[in-house]
Amino acid sequence: MFRGVAKVGGMPIQTVGVGMSKGPLDGLRVLEFGQVAAGPFSGMLLADLGADVVKVERPDGGDGMRDWPPMIQGSEAGEQFSGSFASLNRNKRSIVVDLKDVGSLARLRALCDQVDVVVENFRPGVLERLGLGYKVIAQTNSRLVYCSLSGYGQVGPYAQRGAFDVTVQAISGVMSVTGEADGPPAKCGVPISDFTAGLYASYTIVASVYRARQTGIGAYIDCSMLGAVLGISALQHGEYFSTSVPPRRLGSAHPQNAPYQAFDAADGAFVVAAGNQELWRKLCKAIGRPDIATDLRFANQELRAKNQRQLAKILQSVFIKRRKSDWLSLLDETGIPCAPVNDFKEIFVDPQVEAMGLVHKMRLPNGETMQTVGFPAAITGHDFRIERSPPTLGEHTEEVFEEWLGEEVR
Secondary structure (H helix, E strand, O other), rough: OOOOEEEEEEEEEOOOOOOOOOOOOOOEEEEEOOOOOOOHHHHHHHOOOOOOEEEEEOOOOHHHHHOOOEEEOOOOOOOOOEEEHHHOOOOOOEEEOOOOOOOHHHHHHHHHHHOOEEOOOOOOOOOHHHHOOHHHHOOOOOHHHEEEEEEEEEEEOOOOOOHHHHHHHHHHOOHHHHHEEEEOOOOOOHHHHHHHHHHHHHHHHHHHHHHHHHOOEEEEEEEEEEHHHHHHOOHHHHHHHHOOOOOOOOOOOOOOOOOOOEEEEEOOOEEEEEOHHHHHHHHHOOOOOOHHHHOHHOOHHHHHHHHHHHHHHHHHHHHHOHHHHHHHHHHHHHHHOOOEOHHHHHHHHEEEEEOOOOOEEEEOOOOOEEEEEEOOEOOOEEEEOOOOOOOOOOOOOOHHHHHHHHOOOO
């Protein structure tokens, strides 16, 4: 069901638009009923790999993320455009549909028969009530892969609860292991609930599309933020299921390894990860403390983890005496994994990021240009490019209905 072109009036029309690079998902048609983070992120990942992702938005403002700061003032049209929205909606098209209008719904329903994938992150049951649920569409589009993202999934006592990243971090246990040992629970600075759900969704969508191409039968995917966060918490639930003791907050330290944490040098923080016996011995020698290598409290990894507070105190007394750059150079030469604790300004001038080509320039609809992180995995035979600016609200309504349905928008 991958479509490279659609025919309108006998004429072939590229469904991915003029000049679009042919990524590995070229020809895949996706309708994204996405708002804020999880759904739009999943749609963007598919678009970055060449899928034709069409974002369905309401006419009265569209995706609420369009109003999120920072707002970038336009140099040409003079209009503001959200940098947050731009970071999640490149390489897509946007159509507006009034979901309260019967005629508009009917035309949108017709579009659903032309797609390979639907991604949505409305509250459970919303699209079903509008006649746009999986069971209805699959009756006429048997190969459809339909992915619903939500806070708590489509079943269970919490299914109808609203959810944001911070609430899922709290309920999932993530906040219980984030922060300093003697401090309050802390939220991870990156919204991991939203973005891990988007990653799981896109990965599962591609797997389901592969199966649909083989069998002719699509799939319904129930992807929850809660399940996604628990999925990536493998070491934490592995620890709990093995010991029946909930993991605890350790700051930057590790529950099963030491030294494996941040330390303060004379002019800033850096991280040391001497994660095995060989690295431990090298570290002791490098910092001029061979005596602690033979200290029975730190004889092996298990003991070092058990006694890591005492170990950290000893190491901190050494590291505070020299500059961060001195320690990083020394440890790097010795082969001990280490890194500065960067802020985002510092990492984006790092030579490794430049060498990997991660940062791209993206033109906004208002004439301004901003930088963004592109698709981070390199694939032979495909060069990631930002072919489409993040769309203005409803920018592609006419062309999508004409391309996919062969009709002019009335």
